[in-house]
Amino acid sequence: MEKDLKDSILFTPYKLGPVTLRNRTIRSAAFESMGKDFGPTQALKDYHVSVARGGVGMTTLAYASVNRSGVSFNSQLWLRDEIVPALRDITDAVHAEGAAVGIQIGHCGNMTHWSTAGCFPVSASNGFNLYSPTFHRRLRRSELAEMAKDFGRAVITAHESGFDSVEVHAGHGYLISQFLSPWTNRRRDEYGGSLENRMRFMNMCLGEVMEQAARYNMAVLVKHNMEDGFRSGIQIPESIEIAKQIESFGVNGIVLSSGFVSRAPMAVMRGRIPTKTMGYYMPWSQWPQKIVVSLFGQYMIKQYDFEECFFLENAKKFRAELKGPLVYVGGIVSRKGIERVLDEGFEMVQIARALVNDPAFVNKMRDGDISTRSGCDNKDYCIARMYSVDMKCCHNCENLPDVVRKELKLK
Numbered sequence: 558m559e560k561d562l563k564d565s566i567l568f569t570p571y572k573l574g575p576v577t578l579r580n581r582t583i584r585s586a587a588f589e590s591m592g593k594d595f596g597p598t599q600a601l602k603d604y605h606v607s608v609a610r611g612g613v614g615m616t617t618l619a620y621a622s623v624n625r626s627g628v629s630f631n632s633q634l635w636l637r638d639e640i641v642p643a644l645r646d647i648t649d650a651v652h653a654e655g656a657a658v659g660i661q662i663g664h665c666g667n668m669t670h671w672s673t674a675g676c677f678p679v680s681a682s683n684g685f686n687l688y689s690p691t692f693h694r695r696l697r698r699s700e701l702a703e704m705a706k707d708f709g710r711a712v713i714t715a716h717e718s719g720f721d722s723v724e725v726h727a728g729h730g731y732l733i734s735q736f737l738s739p740w741t742n743r744r745r746d747e748y749g750g751s752l753e754n755r756m757r758f759m760n761m762c763l764g765e766v767m768e769q770a771a772r773y774n775m776a777v778l779v780k781h782n783m784e785d786g787f788r789s790g791i792q793i794p795e796s797i798e799i800a801k802q803i804e805s806f807g808v809n810g811i812v813l814s815s816g817f818v819s820r821a822p823m824a825v826m827r828g829r830i831p832t833k834t835m836g837y838y839m840p841w842s843q844w845p846q847k848i849v850v851s852l853f854g855q856y857m858i859k860q861y862d863f864e865e866c867f868f869l870e871n872a873k874k875f876r877a878e879l880k881g882p883l884v885y886v887g888g889i890v891s892r893k894g895i896e897r898v899l900d901e902g903f904e905m906v907q908i909a910r911a912l913v914n915d916p917a918f919v920n921k922m923r924d925g926d927i928s929t930r931s932g933c934d935n936k937d938y939c940i941a942r943m944y945s946v947d948m949k950c951c952h953n954c955e956n957l958p959d960v961v962r963k964e965l966k967l968k
């Protein structure tokens with residue numbers, strides 16, 4: 558029997574710590590690639606205002622680096638005093654549409670390049686990251702406290718910019734995740750080895766974040782990996798222990814994700830990344846990568862089949878073990894899917910691609926019936942494109958080049 562939507566909690570308010578959301582939807586942190594000189598632009602503002610107008614409870618500006626060494630792209634944000642007025646302009650405009658607004662804070666660790674980060678890329682251990690591609694060095698013990706403090710300072714800057722919430726990026730192979738994962742953390746000091754040691758840096762960052770969040774009345778979410786997506790990475794039993802540790806900080810929600818950008822990127826989003834399209838948009842200044850990705854990308858990047866609510870079975874294992882609020886993310890494309898997730902006891906849902914396809918998807922669900930479905934058909938053009946130009950859905954673009962149309966099988 559089909560659920561009576563009168564029983565649905567989707568369009569009921571939710572108290573996320575100090576902020577009340579008008580419903581249970583959050584626009585997931587999905588890199589817009591709309592920044593300039595590490596600061597916001599009118600395009601970034603327009604996009605988030607359109608998502609807010611489209612009905613979400615909260616929108617999230619995608620990952621802003623907590624310091625200079627943590628930026629992966631020139632078109633991303635680096636949280637600093639200089640950009641507070643421009644960010645304030647965005648948060649005011651989003652609030653005027655009735656939505657709350659959060660910002661994802663993080664550090665990319667080894668997923669950058671000297672020319673972008675302004676220094677030799679850093680990580681938990683020395684090594685080479687094929688993804689950038691770049692060599693990277695291990696962070697010295699003496700540098701870790703300052704790095705953790707930058708997470709705390711980012712909360713203050715976010716508060717001054719008018720954000721209601723921060724989302725700490727502790728998954729996907731970013732710096733905190735590089736410390737957590739045995740694949741990237743080969744340290745022999747008190748930050749490596751046992752799970753307790755590998756969690757130490759995360760604990761320091763969360764300690765700083767929670768201290769400033771309490772002082773400035775900000776909500777805190779943490780994006781966490783249920784699994785890294787390959788054998789030598791984090792698996793579910795260990796990840797549940799990490800989630801319990803995160804919960805013990807009193808965060809307002811844990812966002813359950815998976816995948817590792819430098820090893821299993823599509824484990825984050827599922828689907829088949831159009832690599833010819835990705836290569837097409839890469840600038841010729843990166844010609845070796847452009848050629849390699851165009852010709853061999855499909856063999857280098859592991860592909861996954863897309864399935865609606867693809868993380869739900871794993872996420873339920875965490876629901877069974879954790880008491881605090883959990884945010885479901887992954888493959889939300891229909892009202893039916895959301896109801897399934899909420900019925901399993903998740904407090905909120907995050908949506909990325911369905912809102913890239915249509916910023917008004919949430920209002921369409923509110924005004925529609927249980928059969929409401931997104932127009933996103935997981936061609937994953939938005940992912941292929943965002944590494945070089947701004948994030949957009951292929952269905953919203955005109956005059957796409959033939960190579961793209963052919964690969965995406967567009968008419």
Ligand SMILES: Cc1cc2nc3c(=O)[nH]c(=O)nc-3n(C[C@H](O)[C@H](O)[C@H](O)COP(=O)(O)O)c2cc1C
Nearest residue numbers: 585586587588619620826887888908909910939940
């Ligand atoms: C274009 C794009 C950019 C993304 N950038 C980020 C990011 O900056 N930080 C992050 O945590 N996740 C990022 N993600 C992952 C999404 O937040 C989300 O976890 C994933 O896409 C699954 O949700 P969906 O099925 O609703 O798209 C990105 C996803 C997409 C499609």
